[in-house]
Amino acid sequence: MLPTMTTWELVNRIHSALGERHPDAMDEGILTGGDEDTVTGILVANEPSVETLRLAVSAGKNCILCREHPYYLFGEYLAVGLAEALRDDPVLQAKRQFIQDHRLLIIRLAALWDTARPKWFSAALARKLGWEPQAAEPGDQWTTACCNIPATTLEELAHFVSARLAARNLRMVGEPTRSIKRVAVIHGFSYPTLVLSHALQDPAVDCILTGATPEVDHCTTYIRDAITAGRNISLVQVGYEKSDYPGAVELTGWLKSILPGMPIEAQPPPGELCWFA
Amino acid sequence: MTTSISRRTFGRGAAATLLLNRRLARACSPTPDRLTAEQVVQRIRSKMASDGIPWQPPFPWKPVDGFKYGDPATPVTGVVFTFQASFEVLKKAVQAGKNFIISHERMFWDHLDDLGTLQHDQPFEVPGSLETDPVVVAKRRYCEENSLVVWRFHDHQHMLKPDPILTGLIAKLGWQRYSVPVQGQMIGTAFVLPETPLKEVARHVARSLDSTTVRVIGDPNLPVKRVGLGAHKLVEILKPLQTCDVVLMSEPQDCDAFPYLRDAISLGMPHPKGLIAANHEKFEEWGEQDAPAWLKTVLPELPVEFIAAGDPYWALPQKQI
Numbered sequence: 001m002l003p004t005m006t007t008w009e010l011v012n013r014i015h016s017a018l019g020e021r022h023p024d025a026m027d028e029g030i031l032t033g034g035d036e037d038t039v040t041g042i043l044v045a046n047e048p049s050v051e052t053l054r055l056a057v058s059a060g061k062n063c064i065l066c067r068e069h070p071y072y073l074f075g076e077y078l079a080v081g082l083a084e085a086l087r088d089d090p091v092l093q094a095k096r097q098f099i100q101d102h103r104l105l106i107i108r109l110a111a112l113w114d115t116a117r118p119k120w121f122s123a124a125l126a127r128k129l130g131w132e133p134q135a136a137e138p139g140d141q142w143t144t145a146c147c148n149i150p151a152t153t154l155e156e157l158a159h160f161v162s163a164r165l166a167a168r169n170l171r172m173v174g175e176p177t178r179s180i181k182r183v184a185v186i187h188g189f190s191y192p193t194l195v196l197s198h199a200l201q202d203p204a205v206d207c208i209l210t211g212a213t214p215e216v217d218h219c220t221t222y223i224r225d226a227i228t229a230g231r232n233i234s235l236v237q238v239g240y241e242k243s244d245y246p247g248a249v250e251l252t253g254w255l256k257s258i259l260p261g262m263p264i265e266a267q268p269p270p271g272e273l274c275w276f277a
Numbered sequence: 278m279t280t281s282i283s284r285r286t287f288g289r290g291a292a293a294t295l296l297l298n299r300r301l302a303r304a305c306s307p308t309p310d311r312l313t314a315e316q317v318v319q320r321i322r323s324k325m326a327s328d329g330i331p332w333q334p335p336f337p338w339k340p341v342d343g344f345k346y347g348d349p350a351t352p353v354t355g356v357v358f359t360f361q362a363s364f365e366v367l368k369k370a371v372q373a374g375k376n377f378i379i380s381h382e383r384m385f386w387d388h389l390d391d392l393g394t395l396q397h398d399q400p401f402e403v404p405g406s407l408e409t410d411p412v413v414v415a416k417r418r419y420c421e422e423n424s425l426v427v428w429r430f431h432d433h434q435h436m437l438k439p440d441p442i443l444t445g446l447i448a449k450l451g452w453q454r455y456s457v458p459v460q461g462q463m464i465g466t467a468f469v470l471p472e473t474p475l476k477e478v479a480r481h482v483a484r485s486l487d488s489t490t491v492r493v494i495g496d497p498n499l500p501v502k503r504v505g506l507g508a509h510k511l512v513e514i515l516k517p518l519q520t521c522d523v524v525l526m527s528e529p530q531d532c533d534a535f536p537y538l539r540d541a542i543s544l545g546m547p548h549p550k551g552l553i554a555a556n557h558e559k560f561e562e563w564g565e566q567d568a569p570a571w572l573k574t575v576l577p578e579l580p581v582e583f584i585a586a587g588d589p590y591w592a593l594p595q596k597q598i
Contacts, residue, residue, distance in 0.1 A: 047536055047539075049536060049539050049540055049543065050539075050540045050543040050544055051539070051543050054543075068532065068536065072511060072533070072536055072537050074530075074532045074533050078510055078511070078530060078532070078533040079512075079533075080512070081512050082510075082511060082512040085512045085515055086515070089515065090519075090546060090548075091537060091540055091541045091544065091546055091549075094544050094546065095540055095544070158593055159593065162593055168593075168595060169492060169592070170592060170593060171490050171590040171591070171592055172590060172591050172592070173589050173590060173591075176591070188532075189530065189531070189532050192386075192387045193386040193387045193407060194387060194406075194407055197407055197410045197412075200410075200411075200412075211531065212530065212531045212532065214528070214530065215528050215556060215557050215558075215589065216361060216382050216383070216528060216557045216558070217382065217383050217386060217387075217388070218386050218387060219386070220589050220590075221361060221363060221386060221589070222386045222412065224363055224364070224365065224589055225363055225364040225365075225412050225416060226412045228363070228364035228365045228368065229364055229411070229412050229415040229416065230415075231411075231412065237590075239531060240530075240531035240532050240535075241531070273494055273535055273538070273539050274492040274493055274494045274535070274552075274554065275492070275493050275497070275595075275598050276483075276489070276490065276491065276492060276493070276592055276595050277476070277479035277480050277482060277483035277491040277492070277493050277553070
């Protein structure tokens with residue numbers, strides 16, 4: 001008989017395996033279902049999209065472990081007023097009904113990974129690109145993973161990353177001929193600007209590769225100004241989901257090591273949602 | 278009794294010490310006929326008042342407009358209108374001999390907004406904060422060395438009738454004849470087009486806005502008749518998403534609006550069906566191009582020009598869908 005556990009036991013096992021009990025973050029933890037519900041299998045996915053939920057159902061896994069919120073509450077920066085605005089939203093209502101009909105258990109643990117293993121997702125992205133992330137200094141809580149890479153140009157790097165991640169929708173800041181030898185890899189949504197400012201404290205960093213950044217009031221304009229100020233720096237945005245997928249794959253391997261016998265799989269690589277006009 | 282005082286207000290009093298620098302002294306030489314930045318702003322406020330727009334109406338939020346850098350008493354050599362006072366725009370302004378920059382968006386990041394001079398602010402700086410970042414310091418030093426004054430014109434500019442930012446966008450799209458008013462939405466305009474596939478609408482937007490990085494969500498062959506407008510956050514585009522075939526949105530974030538669109542399309546919902554995501558600059562910058570002509574009606578004695586902040590991104594060549 002396969003081992004089973006409740007959602008509460010699962011969350012506690014993860015916390016214990018990470019070495020300490022981290023405080024719960026806002027809009028994270030067990031978001032659907034109850035503490036006492038039995039987990040029969042886990043699908044690891046960054047975004048608990050309807051597509052992902054359908055996959056979990058067809059795979060016989062009733063638990064989705066994810067980084068994002070099933071009802072679009074990404075975080076304080078973007079979600080102010082959103083829960084109220086979505087109260088009668090037909091999309092949310094349909095999704096909620098699907099979750100309830102199939103008794104799905106959605107556990108969101110994003111802050112936990114970034115607190116307990118800050119460089120986990122960024123390092124996974126770097127490894128997916130064939131790079132070796134520099135070992136972290138003790139106490140370094142920044143999610144940035146720095147990598148020395150064979151000398152290249154921004155344009156060459158963009159082509160390489162596009163092919164490696166099967167990502168078409170890269171967006172770059174900086175002259176295409178700009179030289180690159182050291183990349184600060186930052187998974188996900190790089191915000192606020194202080195995150196990029198910290199990466200640039202390493203004078204050798206000449207490229208930041210990330211999922212996405214805010215444009216005008218924050219990160220993208222900062223990089224443009226850094227270039228004008230004379231810093232050799234460029235920015236590559238690979239897409240939010242593309243940047244986090246390697247981390248989900250490595251997380252799946254880690255989960256299997258701490259939950260022997262539990263059926264666990266990572267979602268297949270998500271397709272890019274958008275296309276360039 | 279204590280009186281709170283911003284660093285900006287305190288710093289203005291200390292700005293006179295900067296005149297020890299000869300270069301600054303030359304640039305700031307008062308002449309009887311040279312208007313100051315403060316006087317230029319007064320002209321703007323007077324013009325708005327004559328058009329029935331009060332300067333400080335009861336905004337439901339704290340207005341962001343005002344002097345953001347430099348001494349308002351600085352004599353103005355010329356005025357630049359721009360979408361954003363990026364470092365590149367500041368350098369172009371100096372090359373053009375103009376020292377008063379009117380910017381629609383912020384000139385710094387992470388809401389860093391209340392600054393005095395570099396010398397004045399040094400005791401207030403927190404180690405590791407953005408104020409100590411070399412890029413911030415370099416930009417501020419450049420402003421001080423060139424006697425630049427930056428004034429933000431955002432909330433009040435949107436109050437002009439008609440909103441120049443919106444009319445600039447509509448004119449650039451060539452959609453004047455398609456625009457219809459809508460109520461209860463962040464941007465009170467939508468467009469009713471002749472039925473057109475989404476891919477053609479999106480390409481028209483990209484060509485019109487001169488951007489190679491316009492991103493699109495939705496079936497390329499989706500028939501589009503009604504286009505809504507929105508900006509920045511999912512919470513601000515929910516209404517047009519529910520009433521239009523596609524929403525043209527300024528600077529969305531992948532982690533916010535995109536998952537909602539993905540789910541709606543997966544569920545086969547009647548709405549929403551699509552999104553056209555434009556850069557913030559390319560959505561709003563066009564209104565600034567007309568601003569010099571607007572200001573010249575009350576400021577004939579100074580040169581005024583528009584300087585583009587430009588599209589920040591480029592993309593790899595793509596096979597067209």
